[in-house]
Amino acid sequence: MSRIDDLSFKILRSFTLLMEAKSPDLWLHSLRVASLAVALGRALDLSERAQLELEVAARLHDLGKLALPDVILGKGESLGEAETAAIRAHPVLGERILSPLPLTDEVRKAVRSHHERMSGEGYPDGLRGEEIPLGARIVAICDAYDAMTNPRSYRPPKATEKALVILIQDDGQQWDPRLTETFVRVVRQEPSRTGPGLLSLDPVGFGTGRAGRGQSWPELDGLMGGRGSR
Numbered sequence: 644m645s646r647i648d649d650l651s652f653k654i655l656r657s658f659t660l661l662m663e664a665k666s667p668d669l670w671l672h673s674l675r676v677a678s679l680a681v682a683l684g685r686a687l688d689l690s691e692r693a694q695l696e697l698e699v700a701a702r703l704h705d706l707g708k709l710a711l712p713d714v715i716l717g718k719g720e721s722l723g724e725a726e727t728a729a730i731r732a733h734p735v736l737g738e739r740i741l742s743p744l745p746l747t748d749e750v751r752k753a754v755r756s757h758h759e760r761m762s763g764e765g766y767p768d769g770l771r772g773e774e775i776p777l778g779a780r781i782v783a784i785c786d787a788y789d790a791m792t793n794p795r796s797y798r799p800p801k802a803t804e805k806a807l808v809i810l811i812q813d814d815g816q817q818w819d820p821r822l823t824e825t826f827v828r829v830v831r832q833e834p835s836r837t838g839p840g841l842l843s844l845d846p847v848g849f850g851t852g853r854a855g856r857g858q859s860w861p862e863l864d865g866l867m868g869g870r871g872s873r
């Protein structure tokens with residue numbers, strides 16, 4: 644299959660609807676992360692296809708959290724050992740949920756590896772440096788920035804500049820420093836990157852509206868890989 648098919652795209656949209664219904668905060672977070680990821684991808688001169696892959700992966704990077712018990716999902720910071728282990732399973736769960744869809748490896752890997760760290764101390768695979776797929780390194784930066792700059796029940800949001808300084812001062816331990824450098828420039832140039840991305844995975848007109856509901860998405864040519872379920 645060389646392009647996303649209509650049914651697969653509808654299933655991706657259903658996942659975003661499920662996320663919106665189950666956890667509006669997670670859904671909004673995913674929208675913002677996707678917008679940031681596409682902005683970073685564009686600044687890095689990634690191809691249109693790579694930007695689309697980034698957006699799909701960012702929109703669904705935390706899909707696996709929907710499989711977690713509600714008590715864990717809404718708990719915040721004070722997690723026990725078993726709860727932490729359950730939370731840490733979400734990247735693999737997300738990849739598994741998406742596995743029947745013929746998505747490219749880039750999308751799958753970005754979902755699976757978005758909690759890896761450049762130092763090798765992340766999860767689930769302990770990948771190090773450029774072993775971590777580019778899409779995952781991009782989503783990780785956007786994910787962290789969005790988490791820091793939005794409130795949680797247990798802490799207020801950080802100011803934009805403070806969050807950017809934390810990214811810069813990381814010094815390549817958690818995030819790819821070359822990507823954070825570009826990310827910081829993008830956010831400083833356009834501080835409120837929370838607008839629509841390229842796709843239209845939502846029922847209420849999020850995205851550019853280039854394709855209406857029920858239509859095919861010719862701009863997604865090549866987004867889907869050749870593999871089916873595994």
Ligand SMILES: [Fe+2]
Nearest residue numbers: 704705757758
């Ligand atoms: Fe995550």
